[in-house]
Every structure is written in structure tokens, then in C-alpha cells.
Amino acid sequence: MSDSIAITSGKGGVGKTTFAVNLSIAQKKFTDQVFLLDTDMGMANSHVLLGVNPKYSISDVISGEKKISEIIENYRIGIDLISGGTASNNLLNLENVKRYSILNEIDNHLKTFKNVKLMVDIAAGAEDNALVFSLACDRILIVIVGEPTSFIDSYALIKALYSKSSFKNYCVAVNQVDNDSHGKDLFKKFQSITAKFLDVNLHYVGCVKSSQKIRKSIVDRKPISISEPKSEISQSFLKIAKNINETPSNEWGGLTFLSKVQKRA
Numbered sequence: 285m286s287d288s289i290a291i292t293s294g295k296g297g298v299g300k301t302t303f304a305v306n307l308s309i310a311q312k313k314f315t316d317q318v319f320l321l322d323t324d325m326g327m328a329n330s331h332v333l334l335g336v337n338p339k340y341s342i343s344d345v346i347s348g349e350k351k352i353s354e355i356i357e358n359y360r361i362g363i364d365l366i367s368g369g370t371a372s373n374n375l376l377n378l379e380n381v382k383r384y385s386i387l388n389e390i391d392n393h394l395k396t397f398k399n400v401k402l403m404v405d406i407a408a409g410a411e412d413n414a415l416v417f418s419l420a421c422d423r424i425l426i427v428i429v430g431e432p433t434s435f436i437d438s439y440a441l442i443k444a445l446y447s448k449s450s451f452k453n454y455c456v457a458v459n460q461v462d463n464d465s466h467g468k469d470l471f472k473k474f475q476s477i478t479a480k481f482l483d484v485n486l487h488y489v490g491c492v493k494s495s496q497k498i499r500k501s502i503v504d505r506k507p508i509s510i511s512e513p514k515s516e517i518s519q520s521f522l523k524i525a526k527n528i529n530e531t532p533s534n535e536w537g538g539l540t541f542l543s544k545v546q547k548r549a
């Protein structure tokens with residue numbers, strides 16, 4: 285089934301882009317075509333981690349110079365990148381009209397594919413831009429790490445998302461853990477805080493160990509899911525991708541990427 289997943293977090297630097305890139309590669313196992321849309325103009329953009337240098341980006345679409353179909357960068361067979369560009373022409377200050385026109389253009393392009401997964405790398409925090417792009421997706425993945433600031437900011441993010449929509453379901457993955465039980469414990473702690481104040485369903489989709497290999501893969505600009513697909517880390521991403529796909533998606537009356545297309549079909 286075709287659908288879209290937002291990868292987001294309360295605070296920056298927790299591993300969103302690492303997740304977005306590796307989960308995009310992992311999702312190719314479950315679908316014909318994956319698009320990675322980068323809406324986060326952080327330091328380490330998706331294209332940096334993938335090791336590609338896109339000629340064009342979303343900013344060329346915003347300026348009206350290019351169509352979405354013209355800025356798509358092929359990474360591998362079945363994995364395409366829609367780059368967000370650089371911090372200098374960032375998407376943060378977009379007006380809603382522009383955001384929706386981008387969503388619409390992407391939606392129209394994705395309609396031409398049958399079995400497609402859209403992964404969206406979202407800017408950290410609960411700014412308008414992050415909320416609009418997250419709520420356009422069928423599923424939202426929150427990446428957390430075992431730090432109080434990550435817990436507090438992720439809680440605030442879920443609260444903001446929930447108050448702006450009827451989204452009840454949130455996937456949670458824990459990054460930089462020591463082992464599986466450490467990941468699960470951190471999730472339980474986060475869940476107990478969140479459940480006290482918000483009537484949402486958190487779905488634990490897995491964890492990724494803190495790993496020198498990930499740091500190296502970023503320096504080398506070669507995702508670990510490509511260079512070492514059999515490694516424990518790559519297998520974790522595969523498991524997380526599968527688990528996300530099995531969680532309930534969110535219903536939303538507003539503008540979305542692919543669910544809108546599905547509903548029309």
C-alpha cells in the first residue's frame with residue numbers, strides 16, 4: 285500500500301536525517317518506489333548523508349523555475365530524493381499558501397506511481413513548517429534519545445501536533461541506545477509521561493544502538509544500510525521500517541500527500 289511517513293523530533297541532532305535516509309533505503313524492501321523529501325534545512329541534510337549533490341531543490345519549485353518532476357534526484361533504482369536545498373533558501377519562513385502548493389505538486393507527481401512510499405525529513409520542533417509537513421503524512425515517527433530535553437521537547441511536539449489535528453497515532457523510535465532493553469525502557473518512560481497528559485497512542489517501533497559506524501557513514505557520505513546491509517544497525521532500521529508500516533495510519537480531513545489520492549481512488 286502506498287503511504288507517507290514524517291520523520292520528526294522535538295529537538296535537533298537526535299538522528300532524524302540518519303533515520304530518514306536509512307529508513308528510505310529499508311522501505312525499498314517493501315515497496316517499488318521510495319521518495320525521500322527533505323524539508324529540514326539542518327546541518328547534515330539528507331543529500332549530504334546520501335552522498336549526492338542535487339542540482340536543484342524545492343527552492344527552485346518555490347521560485348517557480350522548476351516543476352517537482354524536474355528536481356527529483358535519482359539515488360538508486362527506486363529511491364529518489366527531493367532535496368530541500370540549503371539553509372540560505374530555507375523552507376522555514378514559507379507562507380501556508382506556498383506550503384500547500386508544494387504539497388499539492390508532490391501529491392500530483394506521486395499519483396503517477398502505483399506502489400510508492402514517501403519519507404519526509406522534518407525540521408525539529410513544533411514550528412508551523414514542521415507541523416504542516418508532518419500532518420500531511422499518514423504516519424508520524426518521533427525520534428527520541430535518552431535525554432530529558434528530548435523527552436520534554438518531544439512531548440511538546442506531540443501536544444502541538446495533536447492539538448492541530450485528530451492524529452492519535454504516533455510511532456516512536458529511540459536512537460543511540462546501549463541495547464534493546466535500554467531502548468524499550470526509555471520508550472516506556474516517555475510513554476508514561478505522555479499518557480498522563482495526552483490521549484494519544486504511542487507505538488514503539490524499535491531502537492538503534494549508538495554506533496561508531498553511523499558516525500563514520502556520515503563522514504563517508506555512504507549510508508550504513510547501503511554499505512553494510514547485513515549489519516546489526518541496518519537490520520534495526522529494517523525492523524523499524526516494517527514496524528512503522530504495521531502501525532495504524534492517521535485519518536485527516538486536511539491536505540495530505542498520498543492518503544488523499546487513495547481516498548479518491
Ligand SMILES: Nc1ncnc2c1ncn2[C@@H]1O[C@H](COP(=O)(O)OP(=O)(O)O)[C@@H](O)[C@H]1O
Nearest residue numbers: 296297298299300301302328460493494495499
Ligand atoms: N545511532 C547513532 N550512533 C552514533 N551517532 C549517531 C547515531 N544517530 C545519529 N548520530 C550522530 O548524530 C548526529 C546528528 O544526526 P542527524 O541524523 O543529522 O540528526 P538530526 O537530523 O536529528 O539533526 C550525526 O552527526 C550522527 O553522526
Ligand SMILES: [Mg+2]
Nearest residue numbers: 300301324326
Ligand atoms: Mg537533520
